[in-house]
Amino acid sequence: MAKAVFQKHQRVFVKPVGVWAQIEQVKPHWVRDVEEPVRVTYDCGLGRDFTEKELAEEERDDTDTGGWRLMRARNKWQSAEECAHHPFPGSFPVVVTDKNDWGGWRVPGAEYDRDPSNIEFQARLIAQAPALLRLAEAALQFKDQADMLPQDVRDYIQAAEKAVGSVRAKPGDKPASAKAQRA
Structure with missing residues (x-):
């Protein structure tokens, strides 16, 4: 078989x-x-x-993206000829977040047809989210040395701290800014 x-x-x-x-x-x-x-x-x-x-x-390097990857799924509602204006006619992007090609992010066909270039961008961005999170977390290593860094780098570290905090927050937690206002 x-x-x-x-x-x-x-x-x-x-x-x-x-x-x-x-x-x-x-x-x-x-x-x-x-x-x-x-x-x-x-x-x-x-x-x-x-x-x-x-x-x-095709060999994939999933270490950088935490196993998240961009795949293409067949468009069941439109033929390749009907959607020739799409970047990849006859298919749409799917971001898979599991090793068994399950889970992740998909977009409704009508939304993809409205702005395929934007949806393709969003799919690539979501697939790279784990790598971008690691970059932001790496920037936080320099937080204690911020007074020796240029202002634009300090601003980047502060933005990275805010972004990592919102991603790592548990459901129901108050945002860091609300905690600071209460204190």
Whole structure:
């Protein structure tokens, strides 16, 4: 029995040809009275179908983003021709926050169609959020040396402290500014 290892619109390296391609179609080969396909081939638009062994997945470096990554999902409501003005016709961005490609952020099709460039930007920003949080936390290491730093760097550290505080706050906690006003 075979299971699909790659999915439609996924970028793969095609070893026999030596090029990167996008999977256009996943083709399961069925046999009567068998619940699962006996083999799965992949159409990459290169003239023939390829097997799993002939393809290699794009290596991802999830350490910087905490495993959050940007994937593309097929647009079920519009064909690629109907949405040719989109940056990636026929698909939309999905930010996945789990190793098993679950959870995360998705956008309704109508909202994506309204402003696809903005949604693409938001998806890239959300996927990089863990790395940006680590940058802000790293800046806080210099907080105790702030009096020796230029004013613009002190302003950056203060903004980083505020941002990290709001991200790390637990639900129901009062904002740091409200605590300071009460004291």
